[in-house]
Amino acid sequence: MSQPIVSFDGNTYTVSLFRPDTTGSMKEEKLTFGEHLLEVCAAPESELASWERSQIKGPVSDDGRLYYLCAQPQDVGNPSLYWLKDKEEAEALRKAIGHAENEQWRKEMLEDEEKPCTFCGEILRYCGGDHGDEMRDIVREALRRDY
Numbered sequence: 546m547s548q549p550i551v552s553f554d555g556n557t558y559t560v561s562l563f564r565p566d567t568t569g570s571m572k573e574e575k576l577t578f579g580e581h582l583l584e585v586c587a588a589p590e591s592e593l594a595s596w597e598r599s600q601i602k603g604p605v606s607d608d609g610r611l612y613y614l615c616a617q618p619q620d621v622g623n624p625s626l627y628w629l630k631d632k633e634e635a636e637a638l639r640k641a642i643g644h645a646e647n648e649q650w651r652k653e654m655l656e657d658e659e660k661p662c663t664f665c666g667e668i669l670r671y672c673g674g675d676h677g678d679e680m681r682d683i684v685r686e687a688l689r690r691d692y
Contacts, residue, residue, distance in 0.1 A: 547571055549638040553645040555653065558583055560614070560638070562629075576627060581616045585629070585639040603628030614638065 547563035557579040566572040587610045590598065601613045612629035629635045662672045664679070 549634065549641050551638070551641040551645040553642075553649045555649050556580060558616075558642070558645070560642075562627075562634075562638075576614075576616075578616045578625075580619045582619060583642050584615045584617070585612070585635050585642070586615050587612045587632070587635060597626055600626040601628045603630070606631040608632060 549563070550561040552559045557577060558581065560576040560578070560583075562574045562576070563571045564574050589609060590605050590611050593601070593611065598611075601611055603611075605611050608631075610632070612631060612635040614627040614629060615624045616627070617624040629638060661668060662676075664676045665672050
């Protein structure tokens, strides 16, 4: 089984699942979600509402559960549900989503560290960001001038 691939840019998820085509060779199925929350789910078929089951276009796995990706819009609207082959694919997708989100978070943190401090102008990574003592000194000096 080819592992799912997930990328996340802070707003849009791109998920690549690999499915065999009619000849048996692997074909990429690409799903894109902007402003959605993604969750990998599993449930016995009997616990799903009929509208949910109708969206999951695949059979129950060998362990008697349906595995699926739930893409819930962040604003309004019903979720979209996508069939996952089995527990192994579901776990691999869950890990790939978590990894993509962590990488995006790390990237954003590094970008923030490259921004200049609004107080001293130094790059945040170097200034430390705590200017409480300096700000108190400035306030004291300003108060002295006012008298």
